[in-house]
Amino acid sequence: MGAELLKVLERRNFPVATIRALASGKSAGKDVSFRGRPVPVEELTEKSFAEIDIAFFSAGGERSQKFAPLARDAGAVVIDNSSTFRMNPDVPLVIPEINPHDVKQHRGLIANPNCTTAVALMALYPLHRAFGVRRVFAASYQAVSGSGARAIAELTEQVKASGENRQSRPEVYPHPIAFNVLPHVDIFLENGYTKEEMKMQDEGRKIMHLPEFQASVTCVRVPVYRAHSVAVSAEFDNPVSVEQAHEVLAKAPGLELVDEPKKNRYPMPIEVAGKDNCQVGRVRRDCALENGLAFWVSGDQLLKGAALNAVQIAELL
């Protein structure tokens, strides 16, 4: 995500006096580019955080666990993309379009939400404000870029191998991802859901301040390079209509309503990849719920689900 983050900081003209890029020893010595100038990558150490105002962390849970408190103690505000601190009651978990005020409670650490959760909530939250959400049933279609650069290369290699009629051993995923789908994102928990699947309920409750919110989710990796999609059936306290839902969604910040199915217009990963806004469409009265809506949302999980959301949090500071 580092490269995406630098691009978002550039594009949004974030006020940066100096920028430092920190990584593991392996990457140290390379350069990254910011505003047309090379920034040397330094090795992340316990002493890296002197005179840093804002530290973006996106190097996995272990590094966040170890280094984020050090950065905070050195005076930085940490915006962490890992799941490490998200459910910690002392750490705000923030989507700026939904709960910007929670940022104020921070004690040096702010968590960035899970990507699939962020994309789904961008459409769900405005509907919640209008109708009061109780629970959702959702299934995701998640891009390989969510697993990093090696997963992108793995999909490309497997597709190439398939064209040349040879086998290509999967390394990032436990099974081939080309021309396949895997109902397996993140590790399996005792209740049979994956950790990823439970995040929509757990993080959704915290972000929307809705302790009773329920979400039953199946997370699936699909052979798409970039942008996640989620099919959602949502149940509300109050009566719903597609017209009202359209009105609410059309006005929602960070969201674009793309809902003219008869003209073949609906959100798709290839359309939304690289875009800041998430897209929602296929909005319909849910035929198996009393007060329910079914809808389909797509969003660039590297932007709204990660880098963009992190920079938006920094802007709130």
Added chain:
Amino acid sequence: MGAELLKVLERRNFPVATIRALASGKSAGKDVSFRGRPVPVEELTEKSFAEIDIAFFSAGGERSQKFAPLARDAGAVVIDNSSTFRMNPDVPLVIPEINPHDVKQHRGLIANPNCTTAVALMALYPLHRAFGVRRVFAASYQAVSGSGARAIAELTEQVKASGENRQSRPEVYPHPIAFNVLPHVDIFLENGYTKEEMKMQDEGRKIMHLPEFQASVTCVRVPVYRAHSVAVSAEFDNPVSVEQAHEVLAKAPGLELVDEPKKNRYPMPIEVAGKDNCQVGRVRRDCALENGLAFWVSGDQLLKGAALNAVQIAELL
């Protein structure tokens, strides 16, 4: 589906005295192969059905509409794969593992169910027998072979074009399918669902003899060559447990339980492609339903969803 059907008839050693292959004028004159011998493809005409016992139709709704009654009137029993007659009360709609006895009511026409519905019901029906199903929320991951040979070629060509950094114009689908997903299978109805999406409720009611059954479905085309998958949340009348569900599913005909997620074992399209049995896994207590189960089912939609099911119906006759 014609080629798949011939293969299934061979493989299951169906008692065939003579076989005739009928197609449009375009294909007439070609040969297909049955039991190692060439069978000439004849042009389908109004007089094609003399002395035919069983006529398998799989040439789209229009041809079924026109020619199936002619075949029936000539004395054949028609097993039709199109959606034309499925909801006709005089026409049994049959999945042999579920409602074999309905075949007896036929008046010369028997309908084969929709492929996604068939795959989902193979797992849902045994659970219904155990717990009494009320409603389901489902999202599908449908292979391009469901749209025919041209769609398979389109995916291959688009993947190739992407590797060569050139554009490839979609023809079968309204948008590219390579490295993308399309929340669009079949035509859109006034209620915002597609025709395909409503089939699980409509056909499910008829097949399971459950007039109150509700199904809210999102059908999505994914860049997979063969085999459909469905993520399902199902609500039941009676209390459920994963142990009981496993027991029931392990014994269900035509179904294989593949549910050891911690060993990375779950159903996937590339595993189930070419297999007669559907596979079910990821079974868990649904965390947003009182008496609910979430599960994931994959099946070769050209076999269980079409050719195999049609031959199984013929075997019942």
